[in-house]
Amino acid sequence: MIKSRIATMAAALLFGCLLVFQTMTVTAQTPPEWSLVAPAGEGFSVRMPVKPDEQTDRVPLEGFTYQTRLYTSADPSDRMFYMVVMQEFSSIVSALEATKRFDNFMTGFNEGMVKTMGTNGATLEFKQGRDLDLKGHLGRQYTLTLGSKPGVLRAFDSKNRIYVLIAIGGADGNTNINRFFDSFEITPAPAPVPKPIASD
Numbered sequence: 064m065i066k067s068r069i070a071t072m073a074a075a076l077l078f079g080c081l082l083v084f085q086t087m088t089v090t091a092q093t094p095p096e097w098s099l100v101a102p103a104g105e106g107f108s109v110r111m112p113v114k115p116d117e118q119t120d121r122v123p124l125e126g127f128t129y130q131t132r133l134y135t136s137a138d139p140s141d142r143m144f145y146m147v148v149m150q151e152f153s154s155i156v157s158a159l160e161a162t163k164r165f166d167n168f169m170t171g172f173n174e175g176m177v178k179t180m181g182t183n184g185a186t187l188e189f190k191q192g193r194d195l196d197l198k199g200h201l202g203r204q205y206t207l208t209l210g211s212k213p214g215v216l217r218a219f220d221s222k223n224r225i226y227v228l229i230a231i232g233g234a235d236g237n238t239n240i241n242r243f244f245d246s247f248e249i250t251p252a253p254a255p256v257p258k259p260i261a262s263d
Contacts, residue, residue, distance in 0.1 A: 097242065100134060105149050106224055106252030110243065112138040112145070124153050127257035138239070143232040145243055150225050151255035157222050161201050165220040169203065172218075172227065185210055192235070195219070200249055206235060215240055221249050 100115060101108035115136040121128035129151040136145045156164060173189045180187040188208045195202030195217065202219040207229075214231035228247060230240040 095138060095140065097246075100147070101250070102132065102149075104252055105132060106221055106250055107147070107149065107226055108246075108248050108250055109147055109228070110246035111136040111147075112140075112143070112239070115145075115147075121258065122150075123260050125155060126260060127153065128260055129153060129255055129257060141232070141239060143230065143237075143239055145231075146227075146229040147247075148225075148227040148229075150227075152223055152225065153255075153257060161220055161222070165201050165203070165218070165225070168220075168225055169218055173205070180209075189216070197247075197249060204235075207231075215244075217244055217247075219247075219249060223254055224252070 095112045097110040097112050098114060099108060100111050111134070113136045115134035118133045118135075120131045122131050130149075131151070132149045134147040134149075137143070138145070150168075152164070159167075177187050177189065186208070190206045192204040192206055195204055197219050200219045200221055202217060205216040205218075207214045207216055209231050212231050213234040214229060215233075215235050215237075216227065216229045218225060218227045226247070226249070228244060230237075230243055233240050
């Protein structure tokens with residue numbers, strides 16, 4: 064299922080983040096200059112403190128595959144970790160009522176992350192926070208704990224795509240977490256282009 068595969072990818076990256084946190088020390092360096100991340104055709108822009116690593120996959124749905132992209136950035140100056148997940152939807156999923164589409168995806172995503180973390184011997188807990196509205200786009204905020212590290216997750220639906228933003232290493236209200244979330248924008252983008260499974 065689409066959301067469990069994405070959750071597995073994201074959880075693997077977060078587990079790696081947890082391992083890095085265990086050895087990372089805050090370095091006495093000038094905080095990085097945040098740069099704009101605005102991938103062509105993906106419908107979003109955000110600022111991240113370090114140029115992110117990118118991982119791409121295509122997940123199968125209804126006989127086709129749709130793009131998933133994960134952007135991860137670790138800032139050693141304050142031991143913070145940032146992630147953006149972009150997932151394309153099929154036209155059938157896009158046609159669902161927004162709340163149903165969003166709730167279905169996020170329930171599976173969060174449960175998949177928790178399960179995958181548990182399999183790796185790490186704990187991940189989510190607590191639903193408040194509903195959000197980003198210029199008409201449905202969203203929701205969750206607080207989370209990865210091991211002993213606090214974090215915040217925000218997700219937004221744009222009909223053709225969903226975006227999940229995760230910040231680990233600080234709690235809601237942290238200056239850099241606010242900067243990360245406040246910089247996020249949903250921008251115009253073409254409809255996703257499905258590819259037949261056989262062609263991948």
